[in-house]
Amino acid sequence: MASERKTSADPARSLALLWRTREPTSRSAGTALSVDRIVRAAIDIADAEGLDALTMRRVAEALGVGTMSVYTYVPGKAELVAVMIDTAYGEMPRPVVEGDWRTRLERIARDNLALYQRHPWMLRAETTRPVLGPHLMAKYDYELSAIVDVGLTDVEMDAVLTLVLGHVKSAARAASEVVDLERETGMTDGQWWQSHAPWLETFMTAGAYPIASRVGTAAGQQHGAAYGPEYAFEFGLHRVLDGISVVVAERAANR
Amino acid sequence: MASERKTSADPARSLALLWRTREPTSRSAGTALSVDRIVRAAIDIADAEGLDALTMRRVAEALGVGTMSVYTYVPGKAELVAVMIDTAYGEMPRPVVEGDWRTRLERIARDNLALYQRHPWMLRAETTRPVLGPHLMAKYDYELSAIVDVGLTDVEMDAVLTLVLGHVKSAARAASEVVDLERETGMTDGQWWQSHAPWLETFMTAGAYPIASRVGTAAGQQHGAAYGPEYAFEFGLHRVLDGISVVVAERAANR
DNA sequence: CCGCGTGGGCGTACGGCGTACGGCCGCGTT
């Protein structure tokens, strides 16, 4: 079962780790381990095999050291995951995008989707409070800059970003579920449905859930699975941007 | 760490459990345990102490039986959680709402938010494929009926619901994080920020992240924490509904 | 040049998890 949190009681320790406040002593120069090497190894494992495969023993093994050596650099697993998350944010592109705010926001949404596709474990790890590392700050700053001049209040800008990123995360999660259900059961999404459908029909007395049956099969088969999540992402994104346009237009009119 | 899934290889067993296909034999009449009693106990534990506190030993203890007795009625923990989820869906109200589709969708969003507030563990448990139990079907059917006559295609109706419910879940998750961070650290959201802020300022060299700093403090202090998540929910919901209005109007015009 | 303190590395162990396995026992059926 998920856990995380627990520790983190000491803000100084956690934040110092995220911000890498630790000038390398002459002593630690020639050591085998470092926070960076540990984080890199951990991300590789999580990318390749998912968050469940990420154990402290596994990380240590990948680095060729004893399990407990990892704890020399990282207070615990929760903190390791936090640094992994901030590191992943650091990899994101932050291009200067020509065009209007809508173009920029759409680009941001797609970049975030790509992030979650590259690191699906983030979808299950980001549960607690935001990490407050340097790369998250940079990301937040960059994303705000895309809409800073459209006439919204600061609070509204934050809410807009929250909305867009929330949608991306939801859609990414749906897509990721399809993928790793496939990995775990060895069946495609379509095959999974086919194996469950006959049983479902057995239970559902005819005529119960009429709308659900019609829409469910339509939604299921029209975009024959695997393309489903992408459709949901695109549809939702355009709806969300349309909705934001309304406030933006309001503000522009009142100016 | 989170796990779930694993088992579930056998659709028949899982679905039969969800749909309670199991006529009570004369033998099982006077038994102490039942799927319902187990599920009820499990939901009580998860409601009161969170998903981390939900262990098979704990459930058995609450029922006054041996740990392994639970496995007589439930194949494993993943399946238990699935039944818990479907049961929770069953508690939701499904009133006939007067008014237009927007009124009904808004009501649905609030009902779903209330569900997540009553059962915060669902936010962390619903990760895998939807449960396909009778109550989820009923919920899906009911929610579709709210927008069945606005002129959208079946696929679009599904996407609209996905969008709205996704937003609700994101907002509920944000709100839930505030609550259980408070429970775990014993500090309010404001206190947490105050304890981290001085450290953050130490690390952030002045002038870095200018927009993030301004907007972050504005967003943080204007609606002085604890009210933040509610604002994000309301703001996002109105934006989403506005966005949906646009497609609905398009379809109405083209008819 | 030498001793020593310190910090990196890690072996062992503990408590807790999900659950496989096999046995016991009392009831309903024949």
Add this chain to the structure above:
DNA sequence: AACGCGGCCGTACGCCGTACGCCCACGCGG
């Protein structure tokens, strides 16, 4: 009255995160 089957559950296994304390080599002050 005998039987077998299904509810019940004690024990044990292999995982997990991590507390604790030891060893050793290295860098520095004398």
